Amino acid sequence: DAKTTQPPSMDCAEGRAANLPCNHSTISGNEYVYWYRQIHSQGPQYIIHGLKNNETNEMASLIITEDRKSSTLILPHATLRDTAVYYCIVRVLGATNKLIFGTGTLLAVQP
């Protein structure tokens, strides 16, 4: 699977939008971009995924650049409960469907 690069940490003010970037410059045409988050001492929580179109659900929006080499996860109105490590993962849907986790971004939402 292609590797991803994320900033190690970010701060965001409560109530503001949190924009988390991810670089995946070696992504292949059949690889999807997935976002998960992990709140301390819990299992990862699925947020959203996409291939090339922008996606939105009740949790977040995913913006993928036209060349697919980077993406941004947007939490529209961050709350203190959104403080977590956010992982951007690229994944081929196929026989193994493995998710390989990088180091992620620690998002700290400040009151």
Next chain:
Amino acid sequence: GAVVSQHPSWVICKSGTSVKIECRSLDFQATTMFWYRQFPKQSLMLMATSNEGSKATYEQGVEKDKFLINHASLTLSTLTVTSAHPEDSSFYICSADDRQRNIQYFGAGTRLSVL
């Protein structure tokens, strides 16, 4: 989202004993489940891929005789840590692959402490 139940959430055992962790997909069938390990302040490390009705596939460096995986049904995979030692103390997390939604859902994790 779909629910994956992992049990127990926390276990303490003596060195040399074996510990079994269960992972269940509650509202979908999972041909494939995965087991991860996470040490403090580190990311998740994939240990093995559990395939229903067949042998698990282990990642490089993971001892298959120490970490026994059984995936006997489409909703249950178990990880047994055999002859546990203090260095096996870690946070173990399972996930189940929902192929209809193309999403992997994770359990809440099991914190293992070996004394």
